[in-house]
Amino acid sequence: MDNPERTTRTEVAVPEKTVTAAHISGAHATAILLLFAIPAAIAALKLSGSVAGDWLATWASFEQLPPELRGRSHYLMLAPLGALLVVFTRLTIGIRVLGPFRSVLLAIAFMTTGMVLGLTFFGLVIAVVIGVRPLLRKMKLPYFGRKGAMLAAVASMIVVATLVGLAFGLKDIERVVFFPIVVLTLTGDAFSLSLRREGFKVALWRTGATAGLAMVIAACGKITPLQQALMHFPELILVMLGLILLISKFFKLRLFEALNPAPKKKKKSSRHKQPIPTPSTSVQEEVAVAAP
Secondary structure (H helix, E strand, C coil): CCCCHHHHHCCCCCCCCCCCCCCCHHHHHHHHHHHHHHHHHHHHHCCCCCCHHHHHHCCCCCCCCCCHHHHHEEEHHHHHHHHHHHHHHHHHHCCCCCCCCHHHHHHHHHHHHHHHHHHHEEEEEEEHHHHHHHHHHHHHCCCCHHHHHHHHHHHHHHHHHHHHHHHCCCCHHHHHHCCHHHHHHHHHHHHHHHHHHHHHHHHHHHHHHHHHHHHHHHHHCCCCCHHHHHCCCCHHHHHHHHHHHHHHHHHCCCCCCCCCCCCCCCCCCCCCCCEEEEEEEEHHHHHHHHHC
C-alpha cells in the first residue's frame, strides 16, 4: 500500500527559478524621472529670455565666480562626469579598473600636470611600488607602517623630480609638484593589493585600464563646449546622477568582460582540516563482539 504522505510530496512541483528582467518601483522611477525633468526645466527657463530665466542664468551658474574659483568648480563638475564614465566602463563595457574613484582622481591630476608628464610620472610610481613592495614585505611592517612608507616614497619622488627640474631649467618637470601625492599613493596601493591577490598580469591590466580611462576623462574635461555647458548649467549634475542610476539598474551588460585576464589561482592552504580518523579493524571487531 502506498504511503499517502509520500504520494502527496511527489505531486508537489517545485517552481523553477526564472531570470526576470530588471524592474523598478514606481517611487524609484519617479525619482529618476525627476532627475531628468528638473534640470531640463531649469535649462529651458534659462534659455527662455524671461526675467526669471535671466535671474537663473546669473545666479544659478558658475559664470559669476572669480577666475581663481572657476577652475575649482570645473573640477567639481568633472567628478560626476568621470563617475558616469567609470560606471559605464565597468558595468556596460565590462572592463575592470582599480576601483570607482581612482580614474577620476588621476584625470584631475593629468589635467593639472599635463597628459604626457602625468602618465610618465605615474608609470615611475608604479615601478617604484613593484620594487619597494618586496622590501616592505620582508621587513614585516604593520599596515600603517607600510602605507606611511609608501606615502613618503612617493613624496620623495616628487621632491627629486622638482629639484631636477629646477637644476636644469626644465619647466615641464617642475609641474610634477602639482601632482596630488595622495592620488599617486592610493593608486599605487591599489596596484599593490591587486598584485598580491590577483597576480601581476591582472594588476597591470587594471592599472592600465585605470590610466586609460583617466586619459579619456581628462580629454572630455578639456572640450571647450562641454566646459561651458557645465559651467553655465550646473544642474546637469542631476542628469549625470540619473544616467548613473539607469546604467546601474538596466545596462549591466558587461559586453567585453571576457577581455579581462583571469586572476591567478590561489594556492591551497596547508592548514587544511585533518580528516576524522576511522576506527581501525581491531577496534571495529571489538565493538562487534561487545554488541549484544
